[in-house]
Amino acid sequence: MTGTREHDxxxxxxxxSNELVDGYDVVDLLSDLTTNCATLLDVxxxxxxxxxxxxxxxxxxxxSERTQHLxxxxLQREEGPCLDCYHSGEPVIVPAVAEEAERWPQFSRRAESMGFASVHAIPMRLRDNxxxxxxxxxxxxxQLNDDDLxxxxxxxxxxxxxxVNEKSASDLSTVNAQLEHALVSRVALEQAKGIIANISGLDMQDAFTVLRRYxxxxxxxLTDVSTQLVNRELDGDRVLAHARRASILG
Structure with a gap:
């Protein structure tokens, strides 16, 4: 492990850890999780x-939007390594997507057409949940090495x-409520991204960057900003103006 990667x-x-102590936005945290994985791992x-x-x-x-589409x-085709990982609760390692046409025929074709050649699916769980x-x-x-996995x-x-914090990890109803909140918040974010993209001509990835920066x-x-935008309590032009002042838009 290089010094730079160890530092990252x-x-x-x-x-x-600071977010867990200081309070956090679940949508922002999960977005960071995927971004950090793409940055730190060989994917x-x-x-x-x-x-x-x-x-x-x-x-x-x-x-990325490419990943979101895949x-x-x-989910639409009800096949793929991530679905199998969720149902089994175990990692699903796919070093070569091209070799899995029999196992996941539709997923394999779509993944290859989008430029993906390998997949590693990791379960998210707490105890038996x-x-x-x-x-x-x-x-x-x-295949990713053991350290990356x-x-x-x-x-x-x-x-x-x-x-799902430790005190509520064994309470299934609380687990479900918190997961529902995370998913509803994600819907608001997607709607807000669409609003910014529509009024600015930006793609969805750049629209996300604009929202997060604001x-x-x-x-x-991020959830509150998205909800305010969707409910028309926040003007999209104001968000875009801030992005221009922050020099993240031309």
Whole structure:
């Protein structure tokens, strides 16, 4: 492990632990989880599926729009490594997507067409409760080494604790309520991204960057900013103007 990568790993865990102590926005935290996985691990991108109270999976976060589309495709077709990971509660390692056409015919074709060649699915769980699955998508074939897999699982564990704190981990109704809140918050974020994209011509990834920058610079939760935008309590042009002042837009 290089000194720079070790420093980045320490920074990520320090930031996550500080958020748990100081209060956090669950949507922001889960988005950070996927972004940090894509940055720290030998993968191109990451996506997160979470289950609601009925056990139905939803896309909760993704480090890129490409990943979000593939995660959504898995849910629509009801096949893929992340679904298998959730149902088994065990990691699903796919070093070569091209070799899994018989196992997941629709997923394999779509993943390859989108440029993904490998997938590692990591369960998110607390005790016996499987909360979802973290998907790590690579642009080339190959298996992550043990250190990277351990790091991915560790980050997933921290995010799981953030979703459901230790005192309520054994209370299924509380677990479900907190997961439902996370998923509803994600819906608000997607709607807010769409609003920003529609009025600005930005793609959805840049729209997310604009929203996050506004929230962080004003000391607000990303969920609150998204909800205010959707409810027309916050003007989208104001958010875009801030992005221009912050020099993240041309």
């Amino acid at each position: 790993i320490i920074r990520v865990f320090v930031e996550m 191109a991108s990451a996506g997160l599926l979470l289950a609601d109270g009925r056990g139905v999976l939803h896309v909760a976060a993704a480090s 995660e959504t495709f898995q 499987v909360l979802g699955a973290l998907g790590l998508f690579g642009d080339r074939p190959g 351990d790091l991915a699982q560790a980050m997933a564990h921290v995010a799981s604790v953030a979703l 929230a962080r610079d004003h000391g607000h939760k």
